[in-house]
Amino acid sequence: MKRLAALILTAALALSVMTGCAQKTSGAVATDGSTSMEKVIGALGEAFEAHDSSVTFTYNPTGSGSGIQAVLEGRCDIGLSSRHLKAEESAQGLTGTVLAYDGIAVIVGPDNPVSDLDVDTIAKIFTGEIANWKDVGGHDAEIVLIGREAGSGTRNGFESITGTEGSCQYRQELTSTGDVITAVSQNPDAIGYASLASVKDTVRAVTVGGVAPSEDTVKDGSYAIQRPFILVTKADAPLSEAAQKFFDFVTSPDAAELISNAGAVAAG
Amino acid sequence: MGHKRRLAENAVHGIFLMLGLVTVGCVLLITVYLVASGIPAIRQIGLVPFLLGDTWGSTAAQPSYGILPFILTSIYGTAGAILLGVPVGSFAAVYLAKLAPAQVRSVVEAAVSLLAGIPSVVYGLVGMLVLVPGIRTLFHVPDGASLLAAIIVLAIMILPSIIKVSITALEAVPKEYEDASLALGATPIETYFRVSVPAARSGIAAAVVLGVGRAIGEAMAVMMVSGNAANMPSLFESVRFLTTAVSSEMAYSSGLQRQALFSIALVLFLFIMLIDAALALFLKGRKEGR
Numbered sequence: 001m002k003r004l005a006a007l008i009l010t011a012a013l014a015l016s017v018m019t020g021c022a023q024k025t026s027g028a029v030a031t032d033g034s035t036s037m038e039k040v041i042g043a044l045g046e047a048f049e050a051h052d053s054s055v056t057f058t059y060n061p062t063g064s065g066s067g068i069q070a071v072l073e074g075r076c077d078i079g080l081s082s083r084h085l086k087a088e089e090s091a092q093g094l095t096g097t098v099l100a101y102d103g104i105a106v107i108v109g110p111d112n113p114v115s116d117l118d119v120d121t122i123a124k125i126f127t128g129e130i131a132n133w134k135d136v137g138g139h140d141a142e143i144v145l146i147g148r149e150a151g152s153g154t155r156n157g158f159e160s161i162t163g164t165e166g167s168c169q170y171r172q173e174l175t176s177t178g179d180v181i182t183a184v185s186q187n188p189d190a191i192g193y194a195s196l197a198s199v200k201d202t203v204r205a206v207t208v209g210g211v212a213p214s215e216d217t218v219k220d221g222s223y224a225i226q227r228p229f230i231l232v233t234k235a236d237a238p239l240s241e242a243a244q245k246f247f248d249f250v251t252s253p254d255a256a257e258l259i260s261n262a263g264a265v266a267a268g
Numbered sequence: 269m270g271h272k273r274r275l276a277e278n279a280v281h282g283i284f285l286m287l288g289l290v291t292v293g294c295v296l297l298i299t300v301y302l303v304a305s306g307i308p309a310i311r312q313i314g315l316v317p318f319l320l321g322d323t324w325g326s327t328a329a330q331p332s333y334g335i336l337p338f339i340l341t342s343i344y345g346t347a348g349a350i351l352l353g354v355p356v357g358s359f360a361a362v363y364l365a366k367l368a369p370a371q372v373r374s375v376v377e378a379a380v381s382l383l384a385g386i387p388s389v390v391y392g393l394v395g396m397l398v399l400v401p402g403i404r405t406l407f408h409v410p411d412g413a414s415l416l417a418a419i420i421v422l423a424i425m426i427l428p429s430i431i432k433v434s435i436t437a438l439e440a441v442p443k444e445y446e447d448a449s450l451a452l453g454a455t456p457i458e459t460y461f462r463v464s465v466p467a468a469r470s471g472i473a474a475a476v477v478l479g480v481g482r483a484i485g486e487a488m489a490v491m492m493v494s495g496n497a498a499n500m501p502s503l504f505e506s507v508r509f510l511t512t513a514v515s516s517e518m519a520y521s522s523g524l525q526r527q528a529l530f531s532i533a534l535v536l537f538l539f540i541m542l543i544d545a546a547l548a549l550f551l552k553g554r555k556e557g558r
Contacts, residue, residue: 035520061522142410149496150327151520166328171506172413172495175516179396179492186401187411 029246032060033067033080036153037229039262040100041080044250047258051249055242068094071232077243079232082157096230099250100264103196103218103226104158105205107181109188114138118209119224123162125191128169133189146172146183146192158193161225177263193225195263218265229264299537306534309333309527318531324498324508326517326525333528335513335535341501342510342539345415345490346483349422353483354476356423357430358465361472364431365438366460377435384428392492395421400493407504413495415507421489426479433478437471438464470550477547484539487511510536 029048031041038061045057062070064081068089071079085096106122108114114136117125124130125143134140147170148155154177159165174180177194184192185202192203196213199205205213208224217223231247233239239247249255256266310318313333321334364373395417404412441464449459465472487509495506496516508516514529514536521529 035522144411149516149520150325151517151522151525153520166325170497171411173497173508173516175491175496175519182396183400183413186397187404189410 027054027242028056028058029078029240029243030058030060030076031067031078031080032062032070032076033232034064034082034153034229035061035151036082036102036157037080037099038153040229040259040264043258043262044255045246047255048246048249052245055245057246068232071234077233077239078247081230081232082153082227083160084228084230085232093235094232095235096232097247097251098228098267099231100229100259100266101218101226102153102157102229102264103213103215103223104154104161104193105196105199105213106191106193106208106225107184107199107203107205108191109184110202110204111188112138112204114206115204116207116210119162122208122225123164126159126162126164126168139189141189144171144187144190145169146174146180146187146190148177148180148193149173149175154193154195157227158225161227196265197260197263215260215265219267228267302530302534302537305527305530307531309524309531310534312524313528313531318528319535322500324513326521326528331524333524335510335532337498337500338508338510338513338532339535341415341494341507342484342536344501345418345422345494345507345509346480348415348419349426349483350476350479352419352423353426353430353479357427357475357479358434358472360427361431361434361438361475362460362465365435366456366464380428380431383424384432388425388486388489389492391421391425392489395489395493403504409504411495411506413493413506414504415494415501416503418490418494418507418509421493422483422486425486425489426482429478429482430475433475434468434472437468437475440471441467474547474550477543477550481540481543481547484543485511485536487515491516510539 029045031045038059041059045059049055049057059080060067060070060076064083067076067079068081068085069079070076071094072092079094081096082102085094090096106117112133114133117136121130121136125136126145126147128145130136131143132140133143145168147158147168150173152175159168172183174183177198180192180194181198181200181203184190194203196205196215196218199213207213211217211223213223213225218226231250233247238244259266318333318335319339320336321332322336323332323334324337325332360376364376368376396413399417399420400412402412403409403414403417445463445467446459449463450456454462490509491512494509494512496508496512497506498508498513499505501507510532514533517525518529
């Protein structure tokens with residue numbers, strides 16, 4: 001009898017994980033897509049629900065591709081993508097609205113003489129092709145690569161922008177931005193990455209191709225290691241009332257602070 | 269009157285029984301859940317490639333799920349911590365139980381209790397800020413986050429349980445044994461190491477097993493100092509333990525990756541059950557031995 005009860009509880013637990021944005025009632029906003037946008041959209045959704053308690057907000061972290069597909073098939077109101085829409089996706093009647101930009105700073109210890117790297121060199125460093133700081137104008141010391149754990153949005157963003165997916169030779173894989181910054185600050189030969197908003201004085205962000213990372217350079221596109229966070233909607237069909245309210249809320253200037261608190265640069 | 273009392277007695281008995289069963293229920297629930305969610309991935313990957321595969325790349329284009337590096341790292345790390353922690357801990361226990369003046373003993377015991385109460389994230393943080401850079405400069409390696417750093421942190425973390433259980437075991441040795449040894453002309457030190465320690469050995473062994481259990485299950489502190497790259501274990505390499513393999517990827521995992529993490533947890537669970545069985549055996553041996 002106890003065993004049966006345990007089994008039922010287990011099944012209930014397992015099922016609760018799998019429910020997505022399948023149901024679509026009025027007064028609900030369903031979003032689906034990029035796992036990298038979890039923090040930003042989560043913060044916005046929470047604030048929106050607090051603002052208007054009659055509307056429930058759901059977010060299904062599936063990935064940019066499946067989020068776009070979900071909008072197309074009408075399985076959710078707003079799709080979330082951490083890349084620009086492809087031409088064939090736009091041709092199917094989708095529009096993308098840039099919600100925010102995700103800028104990723106490449107950080108080194110404060111005493112590291114290297115201050116500028118380009119995207120190619122950064123890719124070569126992280127794949128292990130360049131293994132010594134002297135090859136990029138630094139001391140004769142082995143480069144120590146510090147990154148995030150598999151599945152992290154920052155890692156995924158960094159690797160997809162630099163084209164190093166799955167081939168980074170990390171010495172350390174840490175589970176939070178704070179840990180990465182601490183580890184880099186403790187080792188003068190280390191290099192790592194962190195979302196722009198969380199870079200602190202204990203480490204230094206290198207300029208990429210001569211451009212220093214900042215909100216402005218991320219916004220105007222001159223800083224290379226960045227990607228857009230996009231809201232995907234259908235161009236011809238209007239949003240539900242609740243979804244339109246949510247859309248207006250997150251693109252309003254009021255949301256900018258929430259977005260930057262979540263580590264991204266607001267587009268507005 | 270007597271009937272009423274018996275009724276109250278039975279009610280209290282029932283309440284206690286229920287409370288006891290809560291624990292049993294929790295264990296049962298966790299076990300069933302772990303087995304149910306750990307088996308599918310092992311089925312899909314295959315038991316041998318899962319346990320003996322030497323590459324872990326859960327988010328690669330061609331994912332591979334071999335956890336041999338984690339298993340070996342957990343075994344090496346625990347063995348290393350025991351190697352460092354047991355001599356220090358058991359000698360400290362002999363000193364505290366037999367040699368130390370009462371005042372010294374009360375101060376040291378308070379310190380040991382405090383050491384047991386420090387949260388593991390604090391061990392990790394201190395390790396990250398002091399130990400990791402220290403290993404880097406001391407051994408001239410590119411980065412200090414390594415198996416060695418994890419071993420040192422674990423060794424310190426298991427000290428309190430080893431010391432406390434060993435003290436209890438040493439104090440349980442009948443005074444007559446020691447008196448007899450002293451009366452035969454042995455010095456106090458000879459007595460402690462030839463008589464007291466052997467007489468308390470099953471208790472000290474239990475302390476060691478307890479330490480093993482603590483070391484193999486620790487995640488947080490280890491995660492912060494060991495680097496977490498899925499390498500085969502080597503003293504100065506960045507390594508990933510069974511515990512950290514689960515906790516570091518769980519947050520964003522999905523699909524087979526998540527299931528495989530549950531399978532790792534299942535393997536860890538089996539290890540800990542083995543250790544618990546060993547502990548029970550030692551404790552039983554102690555009861556029957558004397």
